[in-house]
Amino acid sequence: HxxxxxxxxxxxxxxxxxxxxxxxxxxxxxxxxxxxxxxxxxxxxxxxxxxxxxxxxGTLVAPHHRTRTPGVALVGGGPGDPDLITVRGRRLLAEADVVIADRLGPRDLLAELPPHVEVIDAAKIPYGRFMAQEAINNALIEHARQGKAVVRLKGGDPYVYGRGMEEVQALAEAGIACTVVPGISSSISVPGAAGIPVTHRGVAHDFTVVSGHIAPDDERSLVDWAALAKLRGTLVILMGVDKIGAIARTLMAGGKSADTPVAVVQEGTTAAQRRVDATLATVAETVLAENVKPPSVIVIGEVVSVRPDSSPRASE
Structure with missing residues (x-):
């Protein structure tokens, strides 16, 4: 027919x-x-x-025909693995004219950006090169005022030890719109990637995240380490590799058992990830012997000993 x-x-x-x-x-x-x-x-x-x-x-984009939104997007890039950035964060990154990137962000994504995108290295490397926070704030403001779409790519979540609010405040003072995109924090994702649950039935009902970049005996410290030593839950310490000796001694002096399991996870979620196990009494010497470097997440508590083949405890 x-x-x-x-x-x-x-x-x-x-x-x-x-x-x-x-x-x-x-x-x-x-x-x-x-x-x-x-x-x-x-x-x-x-x-x-x-x-x-x-x-x-955002993995597929036509750079010359994309929708541009002038202003600043504060994007949490997650713990390091490029696949762990949020969908919204990746889309904004694909639309950017300028990217100001931290060292701990998913830097592999920068290689996927079109040639016209300006990338500014805002790394804060311990004992290494350093871009001052004021300089970062000024760069965000300067490029945004030029009508560009600016992405501030940060590691983890912008508001978890990321100075995100300082940047938002600086932008607000300059009258510049800012979008905040949450990211996956290394405080829970890195232990998880290393096989450690920060909570587990019958083992830990709570977890506490602490910055370890200031030693417990430093007058600038805002942490009540004596109170932390008495907690029964999981303690997650970020930025504490070089202070772990003083931290462990303080916790033991506060009453936490020297046999408490400890795991240190270096460069979690990346191809270079490695896990080093110890106890509170041995973690300082173990970190030195194993040459553990930042970025590392330290997990202290009984959850470190939980394995996939272990059964949950009866008590809740």
Whole structure:
């Protein structure tokens, strides 16, 4: 009868083929393939889904035709693995004109940026190069005032020891709009990646996150270490590798058992991740012997001994 026939059940028997379509933020994607394999509607739909998902999460972008939003986005990049940045964070990164990046952010994503994007290194390396916070604030303001889309890419979450609020305050004072995108904090993701639950039924009902960059006996410290020593839950210490000896001694002096399990996870969630186990009594010498370096997350508590093959305790 000379009528075109679309066969979704048997593409080889069809005389016409329709595209698999999808939509993402006002964009319609249509995929139509013509070779023998491509005529399989499931294959075509899979390609369609991949393209749409790439547009949604920012992994696929047309730099010269993208939507630009002048201002600053404060993006939490997660603990280090590029796949652990949020979908929204990755999309904003793909739309940026300028990226001001921390050392602890997912820096592998910077290699995917188009050539026109200006990348500014705002690393704060212990005992190494250092970009002052005031200089970072000024750079954010300067580029935003030029009408550029600026992404401040930070490691972890911007508000967990990331000085995020200081940058938001500086931008607000300058009258510049700022979007804050939360990120996955290393305080829970890095222990998890190393096989350590920060809470576990019958073992720990709470966990406390502490900055260890200031020693317990330093007058600038805002941490009540004596109170922490009495807690039964999990203690997670960030930025504490070089102070772990003083921290361990203070906790033991406050009553925490010297046999308390400790794990130190270096460069968690990345290809270079490694875990070193010790006790509160031995962790200082173990860190030195194993040459553990920042960035590392220190976990103190009975959850360190929980293994995948161990059963939960009866008590709640």
């Amino acid at each position: 000379r009528v075109w026939c679309v066969r979704s059940d048997d593409a080889d028997a069809a005389t016409a083929w329709t595209p698999a379509t999808g939509h993402s933020e006002g964009v319609t994607v249509a995929v139509l393939t013509t070779n023998a394999k491509g005529r399989d509607p499931r294959h075509t739909a899979a390609i369609r889904d991949a393209v749409v998902e790439g547009l949604r999460d």
